[in-house]
Amino acid sequence: MTSDGKGIRLDVYLEGDSKVYDIEMQTTGKSNLPKRSRYYQGMIDLNLIEKGADYSELKETFIIFVCLHDPFKHNECVYTFENRCKEVQGLQLxxxxxxxFLNASGNKKNLPEELKNFLDFLSGEEPRGRLATEIARKVELAVQHEEWRTEYMTLLQRDREKFAEGMEQGKILSIQRLLKKEMDNDFILSLGYTQEEIDEAEKQLMTTV
Known part of the structure; x- marks a missing residue:
């Protein structure tokens, strides 16, 4: 979840003076990773900045998905995305x-040795190098710790519930923005929202006025 327990639970959340890192482990070949990264970015930004604070207070963020399957089917081990202008070459936002997005099944030919060892370890090979060996040791300790296993399963279930709640609340907030712009009920329904969601958005909106 975000660092103060709001919204969602992130696999690994590291926050320094100027940078934030969110690391997510992805073991299945789901196709919604780009939009999930967008969702996580929004939740992290909301957590970083207080209401009424200046946007300059937002820290530099890195969202990293560690995948066992290639999410973009180009056989790369590292896919890095930044926001850039389509019309002006080289202009970054x-x-x-x-x-x-790290891909354990990609071409590892030109990777740094530590990263190659890490991705090989994720692919099922024996741990080599400092990072992979240390991770393997920590995993073994966790497997042997009954209390940690129970806690992990409890957190996993809560994560799933929180993610579903977060998605639903995101819909409510979107509907509320439309209502504030005085969009009529039929138009909002045409966007794919249900009448129950519209009613809930109106109810929540009235309680905050």
């Missing part, structure tokens, strides 16, 4: 948000 400068919003200091980077999304990185």
């Amino acid at each position: 400068g919003d200091e948000s980077t999304k990185i």
Whole structure:
């Protein structure tokens, strides 16, 4: 979840003075990773900045998905995305948000040795190098710790519930923005929202007025 327990639970959340890292482990070949990265970015930004604070207080963020399957089917081990202008070559938006997808099944030929060892370990090979060996040791300790296993399963179930709640609340907030713009009921329904969601959005909106 975000660092103060709001919204969602992130696999690994590291926050320093100027940078934030969110690392997500992805073991299945789901196709919604780009939009999930967008969702996580939004939730992290909301957590970083208080209401009424200046946007300059937002820290540089890196969202990193560690995948066992190639999410983009180009056989790369590292896919790095930044926001850039389509019309002007080389012009970056400068919003200091980077999304990185690591692919354990890609071509590891030109990778740094530590990263190659790490991705090989994820693919099922024996751990080699400092990072992979240390991770393997920590995993073994966790497997042997009954209390940690129970806690993990409890958190996993809560994560799933929180993610579903977050998606639903996101719909409510979108409907509320439409209502504030005085969009009529039929138009909102035409966008794919249900009447129950519209009613809930109106109810929540009235309680905050």
